Amino acid sequence: xxxxxxxxxxxxxxxxxxxxxxxxxxxxxxxxxxxxxxxxxxxxxxxxxxxxxxxxxxxxxxxxxxxxxxxxxxxxxxxxxxxxxxxxxxxxxxxxxxxxxxxxxxxxxxxxxxxxxxxxxxxxxxxxxxxxxxxxxxxxxxxxxxxxxxxxxxxxxxxxxxxxxxxxxxxxxxxxxxxxxxxxxxxxxxxxxxxxxxxxxxxxxxxxxxxxxxxxxxxxxxxxxxxxxxxxxxxxxxxxxxxxxxxxxxxxxxxxxxxxxxxxxxxxxxxxxxxxxxxxxxxxxxxxxxxxxxxxxxxxxxxxxxxxxxxxxxxxxxxxxxxxxxxxxxxxxxxxxxxxxxxxxxxxxxxxxxxxxxxxxxx
Numbered sequence: 001x002x003x004x005x006x007x008x009x010x011x012x013x014x015x016x017x018x019x020x021x022x023x024x025x026x027x028x029x030x031x032x033x034x035x036x037x038x039x040x041x042x043x044x045x046x047x048x049x050x051x052x053x054x055x056x057x058x059x060x061x062x063x064x065x066x067x068x069x070x071x072x073x074x075x076x077x078x079x080x081x082x083x084x085x086x087x088x089x090x091x092x093x094x095x096x097x098x099x100x101x102x103x104x105x106x107x108x109x110x111x112x113x114x115x116x117x118x119x120x121x122x123x124x125x126x127x128x129x130x131x132x133x134x135x136x137x138x139x140x141x142x143x144x145x146x147x148x149x150x151x152x153x154x155x156x157x158x159x160x161x162x163x164x165x166x167x168x169x170x171x172x173x174x175x176x177x178x179x180x181x182x183x184x185x186x187x188x189x190x191x192x193x194x195x196x197x198x199x200x201x202x203x204x205x206x207x208x209x210x211x212x213x214x215x216x217x218x219x220x221x222x223x224x225x226x227x228x229x230x231x232x233x234x235x236x237x238x239x240x241x242x243x244x245x246x247x248x249x250x251x252x253x254x255x256x257x258x259x260x261x262x263x264x265x266x267x268x269x270x271x272x273x274x275x276x277x278x279x280x281x282x283x284x285x286x287x288x289x290x291x292x293x294x295x296x297x298x299x300x301x302x303x304x305x306x307x308x309x310x311x312x313x314x315x316x317x318x319x320x321x322x323x324x325x326x327x328x329x330x331x332x333x334x335x336x337x338x339x340x341x342x343x344x345x346x347x348x349x350x351x352x353x354x355x356x357x358x359x360x361x362x363x
Contacts, residue, residue: 105267
């Protein structure tokens with residue numbers, strides 16, 4: 001394994017990158033390992049990380065103040081880019097290679113925006129503590145965001161060693177999820193060995209979960225060293241301070257790459273999600289309802305309500321399904337409106353250029 005393969009460079013090289021590699025024949029591949037407000041840090045090998053300057057148009061396109069919809073416009077942690085110049089202080093990014101996967105969310109705020117959490121990922125570890133942090137509804141929300149990305153989610157329940165941790169009850173609460181669910185002691189290397197099937201050579205994994213869930217502790221155990229800062233959590237709600245303040249990609253001894261992320265207080269959908277894919281059990285029952293447009297409230301012949309009454313379906317899961325369905329529909333409307341506005345602006349700009357050309361006799 002070469003140094004660049006140790007940070008996830010695929011062999012053979014992805015065919016969809018051929019055009020960019022040919023266009024920038026003098027450039028070298030590198031991976032975004034950190035993203036900051038002031039710029040990026042990239043790696044060309046497992047043992048070297050350097051700052052890199054991005055193109056001005058990417059800096060403008062990535063400005064949240066401009067309400068940018070397209071998350072493809074700006075590199076994110078996990079992205080592969082082409083760089084020119086000399087390390088350590090003269091690197092510049094000249095091209096962004098197409099992504100084969102991306103985890104996105106709707107960014108916080110009133111205006112519609114998308115934010116890429118991580119790019120070119122094979123698996124997502126949705127981390128949740130078996131303490132006051134445990135929240136099946138939040139896990140369902142994370143899984144909804146991951147579902148359309150082409151990335152495999154794995155739910156990792158940490159703090160299984162804590163007094164009062166009821167692993168069996170947690171697994172029962174999550175029984176409807178069609179994904180692997182593992183309970184581990186994040187501080188114990190033997191316990192976290194259960195994650196090895198997803199940590200093979202060249203694989204890339206991102207950790208998501210609330211602050212205090214144990215993401216940084218898990219990262220340290222997988223690394224075998226205390227690299228990531230960890231913190232205490234409040235007993236009342238098991239929440240902690242953001243010990244991880246930015247997304248960062250780290251190479252693991254196993255040959256995989258791990259991206260730790262800060263705890264996210266807001267998990268807004270982008271409007272591109274398919275809620276039915278994350279709630280297959282409810283959708284199957286909904287197909288049996290008497291009315292096609294059943295809202296699963298007080299309508300007669302509702303198969304979903306009947307399943308709740310019979311104890312075969314969790315009422316809170318159904319409530320979360322309805323809530324997320326409404327949020328996704330609202331976000332989809334915002335996305336469509338924003339894209340329509342951008343298309344209209346492009347038409348207006350083109351018409352203006354045509355009038356100017358006609359005025360000045362240009363053809």
